[in-house]
Amino acid sequence: MSDTTQHARVEGENSSGEAMYQLACELFPFHRGITGPGVRASLKVLQQHVPLQVHEVPSGTSVYDWEVPKEWRVGSAYIADAEGNHVVDIADSNLHIIGYSDAIDATVAWSELRTHLVTLPKHRGWIPYRSSHFESGWGFCLTHRQFEELEARGEVDYRVVIDSELIDGALTYGEIYLPGASKDEVLISTHVCHPSLANDNLSGIVVATWIAKQFASTSNRYSYRFIFVPATIGAITWLALNAKGLPSIRHGLVLTGVGDSGSITYKRSRRDCAEIDRATAHVLAHSAYPYEIRKFEPFGYDERQYCSPGIDLQMGCLMRSPNGEYPEYHTSADNLDFLRPDALAGSLETAVEILSVLEANTSYVNQNPMCEPQLGRRGLYRSFGNLNDGGAAQRAVQWVLSYSDGHHSLLDIAERANLPFDQVRHATDVLIEQQLLLDVNVDVGATE
Amino acid sequence: MSDTTQHARVEGENSSGEAMYQLACELFPFHRGITGPGVRASLKVLQQHVPLQVHEVPSGTSVYDWEVPKEWRVGSAYIADAEGNHVVDIADSNLHIIGYSDAIDATVAWSELRTHLVTLPKHRGWIPYRSSHFESGWGFCLTHRQFEELEARGEVDYRVVIDSELIDGALTYGEIYLPGASKDEVLISTHVCHPSLANDNLSGIVVATWIAKQFASTSNRYSYRFIFVPATIGAITWLALNAKGLPSIRHGLVLTGVGDSGSITYKRSRRDCAEIDRATAHVLAHSAYPYEIRKFEPFGYDERQYCSPGIDLQMGCLMRSPNGEYPEYHTSADNLDFLRPDALAGSLETAVEILSVLEANTSYVNQNPMCEPQLGRRGLYRSFGNLNDGGAAQRAVQWVLSYSDGHHSLLDIAERANLPFDQVRHATDVLIEQQLLLDVNVDVGATE
């Protein structure tokens, strides 16, 4: 890549970074959960940017080993002292309520109330985020400072009000489908069930949205599907309802926590060396930034479902700091200050580069395989006598010719030549134009 | 493994270690050789501990490229000076006579006698051990100090008496067979032909005996066969006479030199990556002790025969300090002081752990392979929202579910997850109980 190309891209990054950040700001206040109005409102905002369809799956629907839960809605929720002061109130932060808390309006003594409170003693000013979808009960999250202040008041009574209901409603998810030349699909999945947390996972939501915007504006080899689902139960629901279409999914990415200042982390698919794993490793190795690649493990986010043994999609997980490994994770400190526009932009760029490799990664057959073709008379060499003087572009041409035997894909060649994929793709374009290469896969759908 | 389990095991080690050591002490004085009464007497002692059958193979029996040798018996053997003092006498140490020495009763001048004497100039107080089964002649082994004392006496005559005979007798070996659920066998082989040497190979004899005691008291997947054979010719004889049964042998271990203070050494089978090789590497990697794994080479003890190209059993060799690599090897310094009860116990523990991995190592199929099963309602998770909070046991459950696709064995999963095999086995037991796993091999005999 030339310096000028690099420069242009950085400018692009910054403007998308700011725009994605603005969208995250807009979405931040909504009280999302695995079901309920917060998710619906969030998806509605996304529809202003991309052709997103909203799906509602009724509570009680069987999805593999699971069942779509009842829908949880909460109005006000607070703890008031004897003077009527709201000492904890979700009007201040929607993290204060444990998701799926039962309704209650009762007077409760401190010794009882404290057993319903969750705090972070190590981060005394942060509110933890908790949810408890499949158990009954109620509870509040608060800062440890708030807790200590209440503890100091001694054994007094508080009024606890949670105006919540658990109804036969629906699980809501969003889906974007961008048809490509082939019915083979790339699946991008991101979770939408967290309330006011920024990196986890407004970052994934906005980056997925921007990828969709970008691929909606180009004609693509693959079809692209983006799903915005509640974590775990949403992914399971989507898989159960779309089982027939799964064989078309050729590659995929789970996007999660892609907006913090940490370096990129990629977690491989369960298959270890799927094409997406190799494409990502290649892109990261040729990027200028630090990164980490991890092997698959059956923990984390929705890759757990997409890579379960009966599903086993070729999907990896693109992150920055991995979930659970930074202190702000699942606390009020994962806020808009924690989110960085340039990190969003870098994650978008990385994801697009990975997908671009997949788009172009096919195998060709050198049409002049017996010895080198005469590059000079095709304008591909300055002169016959200077075969070793060629710059990087000419070397890429020779690598592509040398290994385009129908068995090596462009990614194989880029790896072998240790060249950025772009150079190999560019060389390929030049050689196709010169009729020196033939695509072995007329029907891209039949690739691999 | 919890601390308490570890603690219980260490206690068990110590008591077995002492018991094995006591048995070695009992066996130490016998004058064993590749044939003869010493081996018979030793096997008779073992029969007090385990259901061992004694086999006698007549001298002259053809065994592949070899022939069972004549049986060698020795009564008294000494060198006396002119005054009738026995300057060297096997009454002091049965190492003094070179095994299979011809009978002699003659007066011999020092200049002639000295050519029949073997010493260790570098270890002046040690008697070397030598045997010469397939050549005629006679000789004595003595300390270099003894030799120097005689050398100082000058050219005087000595009476040399060896009351030995070479008769048409038999080669004796012992065998224990413990039937299991499958006719597939694990073969444990140890050599029994060395006179008063402790580590080589009373250590192997007592550890093999204790493994047999242990597996005789449990019901096992595999059948177990233990053979106590003279080195080389005994292993060849056993293989030749049992050729029909060899296809049933699925795994095996040669035990040799497992009682010294060195760390465990494992020598791989000729196949490099047989299941026993992988199981041993896994057990050693998860042990708290240093160890070394070596690739196969066609030298050493009876693995040479078991891994010869036409036999090619999946057998490795478990040792501590490898034969020939410690100065005490094949000398009188390989005595009961050199043998350590705790080393015997540790070797026993390691061997049993390896065999336990093989016992349990099969493949299962996740019966709920489409997405994760709901672990919460099966009591396998505290709550749906805390999938990442699980302790090691819960993580093992997820690993087993994720890779139990019929293609990955439990050892594959343990290696991939980098978990001790016990954790994976425990998770498997829990999941079988929950009907979430099905054994793909109803007939264990058909495994692999």
Next chain:
Amino acid sequence: MSDTTQHARVEGENSSGEAMYQLACELFPFHRGITGPGVRASLKVLQQHVPLQVHEVPSGTSVYDWEVPKEWRVGSAYIADAEGNHVVDIADSNLHIIGYSDAIDATVAWSELRTHLVTLPKHRGWIPYRSSHFESGWGFCLTHRQFEELEARGEVDYRVVIDSELIDGALTYGEIYLPGASKDEVLISTHVCHPSLANDNLSGIVVATWIAKQFASTSNRYSYRFIFVPATIGAITWLALNAKGLPSIRHGLVLTGVGDSGSITYKRSRRDCAEIDRATAHVLAHSAYPYEIRKFEPFGYDERQYCSPGIDLQMGCLMRSPNGEYPEYHTSADNLDFLRPDALAGSLETAVEILSVLEANTSYVNQNPMCEPQLGRRGLYRSFGNLNDGGAAQRAVQWVLSYSDGHHSLLDIAERANLPFDQVRHATDVLIEQQLLLDVNVDVGATE
């Protein structure tokens, strides 16, 4: 290898080294090019040493994507100043003229002339070597000091004379064929198109000649073919005209730049792990000298053609300092001082050792595969009781017996045992004599 063997070989090296060096001196002055009288004269000299056939391929012959160029001949060529002094003249060095320069006899002003001059500002005393076969035009190469001297004279006129012609002639190459037991061939290729350059590639020419002399004097398993061709167009021409015979080529080496003081560099074939690649890696690993092994890349010398995807021969490239990576490359400093007799001798030795491995590398079957054969009674062991005392030769015997199962070649065994190939071959010879090994490939032509 014993010290005495080593010593004898070193003496041999020195005498071949001197003889090869003398031949290079004889060939140095000829004005070679990709066509023309210089190549013909050079090949004629080689015919005094080896049974070399000279082939002429007419200009205009189609060879794959190329065409044999017209033949270029040059008589005098010089630049004269107003006083008639020849300031540059190929009578001084045939590097002064750019190969394939058009004929000219004209008066040219300095400002025009200087655009036709090539110098090396970083090496002010060296004349560069340039050729421009497929473009029209003319030019001279000179030292930068000469250039500066002319530059200082200012804008004056010069007479430029190039008495060259481009005729319908031929491309000339030489070929030696040494029939062996099998029609399977080893191909040695070296380029002959460079004028007075010593390392590139008189070194390759003389080493190839000496390999041919050596293999002409022995009876060989493989047939050997040596070709002396102009770089690129010569290799392409030979391949196009000999396409039918290519399937017989089992192994091959390109020899280039094998006479400088650098350590040996081997560039693997496009297949990465062809037998020649493994044989060379083995020989170099067991040599006493530093070396480098590089992976294949589609740049360099004629391996580009031999390893093009439609040809894909199992050919590597043996060099010392790789082309383009030493300052003397393609300059007048690549002269006879740069060439070292001992380096030529070492390259010859290395090439012969590699070819000797290929000659002997076949698979055998142990005829006594059930346990070890009794080596003692065959004189292969001192005694039955001392199996571990064997020296290297005895160990090699055991390695060969252990892995001669028809699946492992001698090179496989040498690699596994980490033994020099010679030891494995020697052990094999002993075992064949003892009828303990049988060659699985009666018809060597059918190997692999």
